[in-house]
Each structure stands twice: as C-alpha cells, then as structure tokens.
Amino acid sequence: DTGVSQNPRHKITKRGQNVTFRCDPISEHNRLYWYRQTLGQGPEFLTYFQNEAQLEKSRLLSDRFSAERPKGSFSTLEIQRTEQGDSAMYLCASIEIRGGFGANVLTFGAGSRLTVL
Amino acid sequence: GDSVTQMEGPVTLSEEAFLTINCTYTATGYPSLFWYVQYPGEGLQLLLKATKADDKGSNKGFEATYRKETTSFHLEKGSVQVSDSAVYFCALSDYKLSFGAGTTVTVRA
Numbered sequence: 001d002t003g004v005s006q007n008p009r010h011k012i013t014k015r016g017q018n019v020t021f022r023c024d025p026i027s028e029h030n031r032l033y034w035y036r037q038t039l040g041q042g043p044e045f046l047t048y049f050q051n052e053a054q055l056e057k058s059r060l061l062s063d064r065f066s067a068e069r070p071k072g073s074f075s076t077l078e079i080q081r082t083e084q085g086d087s088a089m090y091l092c093a094s095i096e097i098r099g100g101f102g103a104n105v106l107t108f109g110a111g112s113r114l115t116v117l
Numbered sequence: 118g119d120s121v122t123q124m125e126g127p128v129t130l131s132e133e134a135f136l137t138i139n140c141t142y143t144a145t146g147y148p149s150l151f152w153y154v155q156y157p158g159e160g161l162q163l164l165l166k167a168t169k170a171d172d173k174g175s176n177k178g179f180e181a182t183y184r185k186e187t188t189s190f191h192l193e194k195g196s197v198q199v200s201d202s203a204v205y206f207c208a209l210s211d212y213k214l215s216f217g218a219g220t221t222v223t224v225r226a
Binding site for chain 1: 219
C-alpha cells in the first residue's frame with residue numbers, strides 16, 4: 001500500500017492555460033474525492049466518485065473544471081482557461097466504503113499545488 | 118447544510134501546556150466527527166474520530182468526546198510538545214467530509 005499519490009506536486013501556469021492533475025488512490029478503495037484548499041482555509045469539497053461514477057459536484061466546480069475516473073481506478077481533474085483565483089492546493093482522497101463512512105478512514109494524498117500567474 | 122465551526126487561531130503555547138481547540142457542529146442527522154492534522158509540508162492525516170454520541174476518540178495523547186447535547190467535539194491534550202505544532206481541522210461526515218477552517222498551533226520549547 002503506497003498511499004494516495006498525486007501528480008504533479010506543483011504546477012505553475014499562466015492565466016488562460018489548461019492544467020490537469022492526476023490522483024492514484026489506494027488500490028482497493030472504491031470511492032475517491034477531490035477537495036480544494038486555499039491558504040488559511042479548510043479543504044472544500046469539489047466532487048466525488050463511487051467507482052467510475054461521478055455522484056456529486058459542488059457548486060464550486062464551475063464548467064471550466066472537469067473530473068473523470070475511467071475504469072474506477074485513477075482520477076484526473078482538469079481546469080480549463082485557468083484564472084488566478086484557481087490558485088490553490090488540490091487534494092485527492094480515497095476510502096473503501098464498507099459499513100458506512102465513519103467506519104473507515106478517508107486517506108488524503110499530499111496534494112497538487114497550483115499557482116496561476 | 119452540515120457544517121463545523123472551530124476556534125480561530127493562531128494558538129501559541131509553551132511545551133507541556135494544556136491545549137484545547139473548540140469545535141461545534143451543525144448537522145441534520147448523526148454524523149461521524151473527526152480531527153485531522155496537517156504538519157508543516159505534509160498532507161492531511163486523521164488524528165482521531167468518533168462515530169456516535171458519547172464516543173471518545175483518542176490518539177497520540179489527544180482526546181475528543183462526541184457531545185450530542187452541546188453539538189461539540191473539542192480537542193484536548195494535557196501536555197503538548199514542540200512536535201505537536203501543526204494545523205488542526207475539525208470535520209464531520211455523512212458521506213463526505215466537511216471541514217472547519219483550521220486552527221494553527223505553535224508550541225515553543
């Protein structure tokens with residue numbers, strides 16, 4: 001078990017460019033979450049997948065954001081036409097849902113930090 | 118919707134001091150409650166959890182009790198160390214985690 005892996009760890013881009021982040025969850029985990037964390041704030045929910053199905057998207061996820069989890073394994077989060085307000089840490093987390101959410105541990109990756117110039 | 122409110126920081130303490138971070142929640146159901154910790158340069162880690170009223174979560178000398186009557190889940194540690202310097206987040210869940218804003222704790226030697 002290598003934990004939740006996120007790549008790249010840091011991304012600096014110019015406003016208007018597209019960026020994509022990848023998350024590799026713990027292999028047996030069937031649920032995957034994306035969060036966004038800005039400086040001095042707690043993580044904010046963006047979206048989550050149960051296997052390959054995207055079950056909920058936050059209002060924070062504008063139409064410039066898209067997330068996928070093909071085959072229910074790794075997930076990607078793409079931001080199109082980046083804006084300076086997109087600068088944040090993007091966190092991925094995974095969990096095996098068995099016996100209810102509280103019965104298991106949501107494991108976070110180290111995050112992908114985005115800086116939009 | 119469900120939410121948590123936690124004590125604002127930053128908090129600065131001397132080593133061996135007593136630490137309390139207040140957390141209250143609003144929820145329509147009976148969520149599980151969590152404390153996560155983020156050490157400098159590291160990712161979020163689960164510190165402790167409680168899944169039902171009156172449960173006490175504990176880990177690394179930290180404790181928190183799920184109080185339904187006061188809708189609280191305050192974090193306590195009797196004697197902090199420099200290595201406890203971190204950001205602490207209270208969170209609740211039904212099917213997803215909702216976090217508080219975090220409390221930065223600095224422990225001086």
